[in-house]
Amino acid sequence: MNDAKHPGASFNPTRKVSIEDIENYWRESSEKSIDSQGLKPTARDPFLQELIEQTFLRYLNKNTSLLDIGCGEGSSSIKFANSCGRVIGLDYIDAYVSQARTKAEQSGMKNISFLMETS
Numbered sequence: 001m002n003d004a005k006h007p008g009a010s011f012n013p014t015r016k017v018s019i020e021d022i023e024n025y026w027r028e029s030s031e032k033s034i035d036s037q038g039l040k041p042t043a044r045d046p047f048l049q050e051l052i053e054q055t056f057l058r059y060l061n062k063n064t065s066l067l068d069i070g071c072g073e074g075s076s077s078i079k080f081a082n083s084c085g086r087v088i089g090l091d092y093i094d095a096y097v098s099q100a101r102t103k104a105e106q107s108g109m110k111n112i113s114f115l116m117e118t119s
Contacts, residue, residue, distance in 0.1 A: 071091050081107075081109045088114075094116050
């Protein structure tokens with residue numbers, strides 16, 4: 001791939017990425033409207049998920065309920081369940097729903113459920 005090397009290409013939340021690395025990535029990415037796979041540069045931002053989760057967590061409390069549409073394998077849903085009263089994770093891929101249920105069971109969370117929904 002000839003695209004700008006993404007500072008989070010092998011994203012590891014414990015790995016420190018410098019502001020300079022992030023700025024360089026976005027500076028190089030801004031020169032392209034799409035990458036070699038037809039995606040906009042922002043489609044691969046590994047920091048966006050963390051930003052979204054942290055933003056949600058600021059507004060959650062034990063009196064809130066959350067519907068996580070497109071919950072995938074449930075990692076964010078489980079993180080949110082630690083801070084709110086009830087979480088329902090919804091996805092249309094049965095393997096993701098199964099993985100999410102397993103993770104929730106392993107985490108011991110009782111205020112979370114996962115549903116598969118199709119159109």
